[in-house]
Amino acid sequence: MAKTKRIEGVLSPVVTPFNKDYAPDAGRFVRHCRWLLKSGCAGLAVFGTNSEANSMSVAEKRKLLEALVSGGVPAAALMPGTGHCALADSIELTRAAVELGCAGVLMLPPFYYKGVSDEGLYRNFATIIERVGDERLQLYLYHIPPVSQVPITLQLIEKLISKYPANVAGVKDSSGDWSNTKAMLDNFAKGGFDVFAGSEEFLLANMRNGGKGCITATGNVNPGAIDQLYRNWRSADADRMQAAITATRKIVQQQPMIPALKAAIAHFGNDPQWMTCRPPLIELTKIQEETLITDLKASGFSMPGLA
Amino acid sequence: MAKTKRIEGVLSPVVTPFNKDYAPDAGRFVRHCRWLLKSGCAGLAVFGTNSEANSMSVAEKRKLLEALVSGGVPAAALMPGTGHCALADSIELTRAAVELGCAGVLMLPPFYYKGVSDEGLYRNFATIIERVGDERLQLYLYHIPPVSQVPITLQLIEKLISKYPANVAGVKDSSGDWSNTKAMLDNFAKGGFDVFAGSEEFLLANMRNGGKGCITATGNVNPGAIDQLYRNWRSADADRMQAAITATRKIVQQQPMIPALKAAIAHFGNDPQWMTCRPPLIELTKIQEETLITDLKASGFSMPGLA
Numbered sequence: 001m002a003k004t005k006r007i008e009g010v011l012s013p014v015v016t017p018f019n020k021d022y023a024p025d026a027g028r029f030v031r032h033c034r035w036l037l038k039s040g041c042a043g044l045a046v047f048g049t050n051s052e053a054n055s056m057s058v059a060e061k062r063k064l065l066e067a068l069v070s071g072g073v074p075a076a077a078l079m080p081g082t083g084h085c086a087l088a089d090s091i092e093l094t095r096a097a098v099e100l101g102c103a104g105v106l107m108l109p110p111f112y113y114k115g116v117s118d119e120g121l122y123r124n125f126a127t128i129i130e131r132v133g134d135e136r137l138q139l140y141l142y143h144i145p146p147v148s149q150v151p152i153t154l155q156l157i158e159k160l161i162s163k164y165p166a167n168v169a170g171v172k173d174s175s176g177d178w179s180n181t182k183a184m185l186d187n188f189a190k191g192g193f194d195v196f197a198g199s200e201e202f203l204l205a206n207m208r209n210g211g212k213g214c215i216t217a218t219g220n221v222n223p224g225a226i227d228q229l230y231r232n233w234r235s236a237d238a239d240r241m242q243a244a245i246t247a248t249r250k251i252v253q254q255q256p257m258i259p260a261l262k263a264a265i266a267h268f269g270n271d272p273q274w275m276t277c278r279p280p281l282i283e284l285t286k287i288q289e290e291t292l293i294t295d296l297k298a299s300g301f302s303m304p305g306l307a
Numbered sequence: 308m309a310k311t312k313r314i315e316g317v318l319s320p321v322v323t324p325f326n327k328d329y330a331p332d333a334g335r336f337v338r339h340c341r342w343l344l345k346s347g348c349a350g351l352a353v354f355g356t357n358s359e360a361n362s363m364s365v366a367e368k369r370k371l372l373e374a375l376v377s378g379g380v381p382a383a384a385l386m387p388g389t390g391h392c393a394l395a396d397s398i399e400l401t402r403a404a405v406e407l408g409c410a411g412v413l414m415l416p417p418f419y420y421k422g423v424s425d426e427g428l429y430r431n432f433a434t435i436i437e438r439v440g441d442e443r444l445q446l447y448l449y450h451i452p453p454v455s456q457v458p459i460t461l462q463l464i465e466k467l468i469s470k471y472p473a474n475v476a477g478v479k480d481s482s483g484d485w486s487n488t489k490a491m492l493d494n495f496a497k498g499g500f501d502v503f504a505g506s507e508e509f510l511l512a513n514m515r516n517g518g519k520g521c522i523t524a525t526g527n528v529n530p531g532a533i534d535q536l537y538r539n540w541r542s543a544d545a546d547r548m549q550a551a552i553t554a555t556r557k558i559v560q561q562q563p564m565i566p567a568l569k570a571a572i573a574h575f576g577n578d579p580q581w582m583t584c585r586p587p588l589i590e591l592t593k594i595q596e597e598t599l600i601t602d603l604k605a606s607g608f609s610m611p612g613l614a
Contacts, residue, residue: 022394022434054419057395058364085392087329087585088364110587112361112418114454120587127329127586147421149456150587278394279434280417280427280457 006138006169006194007079007103008212010203010227012041012219013048015261016056016064018276024060028274030071032220032265035306037077040227041219044073045106047081047093049147049174050217050258055278058089062096075101079215083108083142087124091131094139104138104169106215111148118156125160129167137167144174144198151175154187161193172215174198178205185209200226200249204242207233217257218249221264221303251295259284260292267293268303313445313476313501314386314410315519317510317534319348319526320355322568323363323371325583331367335581337378339527339572342613344384347534348526351380352413352479354388354400356454357524357565362585365396369403382408386522390415390449394431398438401446411445411476413522418455425463436471444474451481451505458482461494468500479522481505485512492516507533507556511549514540524564525556528571528610558602566591567599574600575610 014036017028033044046068047053047061056064061080069075082093082105090107097105107128109121129137141160143152152171160168170193173181181202184195189210197206197214203226206214213230222245229241252260259277263284266274275283284292321343324335340351353375354360354368363371368387376382389400389412397414404412414435416428436444448467450459459478467475477500480488488509491502496517504513504521510533513521520537529552536548559567566584570591573581582590591599 049419054392055394055417057393057399060393060395085361086364086367087362088367092364110362112356112454113587114456116587117589120584120589123589124586147419149421277427279431280420280423282424282427282430 007043007077008194009042010040010213010219010223010230011043011045011079011196011215012036012223013045013050013215013217015220015258015265016051016053017274018278019273020276022276022278024056024064025273026064026067028271029064030067030073033068033073036220036223037073039305040223042213042227043077043079043103045079045081045172045215048106048215049144050220050261051081052258052278052281053081055281058084058093061093065096065100069100076103078102079104079106079140081106081108081142083110085110085112087127090128094128094137095132098132098134098137104140106140106142106172108142108144108148109150109152111150114149116150118153118159121150121152121156122159126163129164135166138169139167140169140194140196141171142174143171146174146176154183157184157188157193161188161191168193170194170196170212172196172198178202181206181211182209185211200229200245203229203245204233204238217261218252220261221252222248222301224304248299248301251299252292254295255284255288255292260288263289263292264296264303265306269306314350314384315501316349316537317347317520317526317530318350318352318386318503318522319343319530320352320357320522320524322527322565322572323358323360324581325585326580327583329583329585331363331371332580333371333374335578336371337374337380340375340380343527343530344380346612347530349520349534350384350386350410352386352388352522355413355522356451356481357527357568358388359565359585359588360388362588365391365400368400372403372407376407383410385409386411386413386447388413388415388449390417392417392419394434397435401435401444402439405439405441405444411447413447413449413479415449415451415455416457416459418457421456423457425460425466428457428459428463429466432467433470436474442473445476446474447476447501447503448478449481450478453481453483461490464491464495464500468495468498475500477501477503477519479503479505485509488513488518489516492518507536507552510536510552511540511545524568525559527568528559529555529608531611555606555608558606559599561602562591562595562599567595570596570599571603571610572613576613
């Protein structure tokens, strides 16, 4: 099979809607994904941290992925998260994503055991790549030590690129540490390794240093403005655009991020069911919700075409 | 259905044997479980941290559980770990364990998200209990903050006991903090909440304060001596027995615990395949292995009937 062009630009780790009984809601999910693609997202990193992906089983995620594709979302725009603690789960969902034609997969390291060796992590990724055994697989490593507690080091990236150059495509750096993103760019970007910032706060810096975009939580609610900076990062207006999207992010992250994104979608989309989170996460309190919406409105924020 | 008597005594979080291709090896697993029950274990906490349980899928664990029961291991001796990040996975494996007649289940909190609220954790456990919906369910909470990073607080335990008194049976405390175990005993043991120490280092203290035994990694290799202390904790010789089993533990935990347990079983059972760990864990280095075996032998350690 011919390789599709790699995704670049703004990706959203799409929040997952749940029914009152915590079942994933495929209909709302497809609608939100279509809105995101219409509104500025180049791609959808479904099943990320902000998607409550680890709160869902592999079977639940496979069903949602199939619903997206059959609901008209192009597989070439999808970069599902497929890394689990269990090797067998990572293999199963990665294989399913490749077979559906997804542009890539975003892969967490196994995150239960702490303090594991690079050799153990290498074996995990290498075993997945070899068992999936498909040249179409484009694997993006997911570095998010504040949550996973298991880092992906530069040494590990180097070893994986050198052994699997056709499959290891890039990284999402959610360390929040620009010096780490910069080191990834300096070491690997020229060799065709695509570095995505894990927050739009670093989008302009990432682009100026050879990065390919960002995969960001607030892409769920503010995709248009973030995409404008991505498209115009060389313009004289870039720093102002960066300041504006960073300001919006700061409003959202004053509240717990995932329920805040859902509360914004519920409010601006006039669809309260969106507020439900799956345990162990919980919805915002009334006061948190009111603060969020008041602050967003005061900033001039809107979500055109959502309601 | 009549409720079976609750397990008390020494439980082993049974290490899981893997083939060279990392597939779980049901034959070796059944044989090791039978040896443990013959050698001092009152019960088997299969699918614990030391079992690399989170490195296996739910389907792999169901198959192993069924292999145990069909291989002659009494379900009444089993307390499988059934807590996952994904609510749906926890429900599926818990239900399977109850339907097989397992004595109980040992349940981790969902451990991907950090800093979650007690309300969110409460909803997780409550939803599992209600969806399984079986009076036979005996749920033991698994508190292991050094690994899970998500604690089970006294307030959470109190709320769960008060809402589900027939199902919430006890706790394994692997905090390594005796003052926390003591607080659990002081607050809940008299009400019929069974506290197991997460290490035999605290077995005597736990028994003297109303606890029910221990669930300990080194139960995989030293079940007889640990059980002797459990059976004779009121004897004049108890402190000497405690010192002896603690000394053996200290030898093992000088090396990474899980591969060390496997190396000991491989050596004393004359079965090198036991050394394999599933990624992200790796086997001991040759030097670590030699140090472990030399130190164990020098202490007079043996595993009677294993080879």
